[in-house]
Amino acid sequence: MLFLSLVCTSLYATETPESPKKTLNVVSWGGKYTESQITAYYKPFADKFGVTIQALTYSGGLGQIRSQVKTHNIKWDVVDLTLADAVKGCNDGLLEPIDLSAFPLGANSTPPLNDFYDITTLTSCAVPMVVWSTVIAYNETPFIKAKKKPSKLTDLWDIETFAGKRGLRKTPQVTLEWALIADGVPLTDVYTVLSTNEGVDRAFTVLDRIKKQVIWWETGAQALQLLDSNQVIMTAIYNGWASDAILNNGKPYKIIWDAQLFDLDVLSIVKGSANLELALEFVKFASESQQLAEQARYIAYSPARKSSFKLLPTTTQLGYDLKQYLPMTPANFNTALRYDFTWWAKHQEELTDKFNAWLARN
Structure with a gap:
């Protein structure tokens, strides 16, 4: 996802001699994202239920989960996954099924299935947590x-009009979608057009117009550095990085939400977890309206529950309107496109080869 680090943090509840604490191993992406999770629901859960939360980090993917399940050596209980990995992990039998209908009501008593961002048609092994985007x-x-x-x-x-270098992520994902949108393709038709050879050629032709003005980046930190060092006049960037620079560091940056490509992160439980009941309680607690709203205070990702929005603070510590920096705020979301991971699963190898070949040409 967006922020990576290598840390292992244990969060202990208040000790009582007569009650040995259970340990729940929760895995996420590290950095500011995990920090927001620790504050919003790791520590509150540990305190409320008298358990230890072992906060672990990874760099994404299903490799370690697959290995643990295959060898029946389950070390992780709950994992923060991309929606794409959750769908594949569920289909491959690596994750426990989760019944969202049994989750707590929203803050306004909305039934959970009407409150969560709907992923029930995609997977039954995940709980929507946050929406993030490329902007x-x-x-x-x-x-x-x-x-x-x-x-x-x-x-x-x-x-x-806007002379100078631009920053783009060095992948065909998002880059090709944006090229077609910039060339007038309606949002609803982007993946249909990109499914044709003519559409792919069209996207690269559009990219040819700015190719010599592009500086390519590979990590969120690099994208932010391009802005910080004035190497580019504008850049593609993950909204969390841009918002953090503005909200917490007072940077004079402006986000353009037009045609943002958004995706979801979810919580899933590893198949065969010895702490299944506790893991389920944790996931229910973490995804309550108040906890998701609390997380948004520390990182500008939209809560994946509608009822959380009314619980958000109106301003940040530097006086900014927090909702202006969330992907799903209506004013930001009306031209958004959901990243279609199922489409990319079919076309990624082919288009990555074409993209790299295009990059190599002068």
Whole structure:
């Protein structure tokens, strides 16, 4: 996902001699994201239920889960996964089924199936937690006296009005979708058009227009560094990185939400967990409206429950309106496109080869 680190943190509840504590191993992505989870629901759960939460990190994927399940040596209980990995993990028998209908009501008494972002048609082994996205960001300082500021995706291609280098992630994902959208393809037709050879060629032709002006990045930290060092006039970036720079560090950056590509992260339980009952209680607790709203205070990802939005603080510690920095805020979300991981599973190898070949050409 967005923030990576290598840490292992144990969160202990208050000890009582007569009650040895159970340990729940919860795995996530590290960095600011895990920090937000620890504050919002790891520690509160440990305190409430008198257990130890072992906060572990990984770099994504299903490899370690698959190995644990295959060898019947389950070390992890709960894992934060991309939606794509949760769907595949469920289909491959690596994750426990989860009945969302049995989860707590929303803060406004909304039934859970009506409150969560709907993934029930995709998987029965995951609980939606946060929505995050890839957006465009730019430094407002050079535009203080400008008559026009970047405001939409097509401005990424407007090298006359907005001269300078652009940052893009060095992958076909998002890059090809954006090229077609910038060329006028409706959001609803993007993956249909991209499924044709003509559509792929069209996307690369659109990218040719700005190719010499692009600096390619591979990690969220690199994208932010491009802005921090003024190497680019604007860049594709994960919304969490851009929002953190603004909300917590006071950077003069502006996010363009037009055509954001969004995805979900979920919590799943590893198949065969010896702590299944406790793991399920943890997932229920973590995904309550209040806990998801609390997490958004520390990292600008949208809670995956509608009822959480009314619980969000109106301003941040630096006086910003938090909701302006969340992907699913209506004003930000009306031109959003959900990243279609099932489509990319079929086309990734072919389009990655084509993308790399295109990059290699002058």
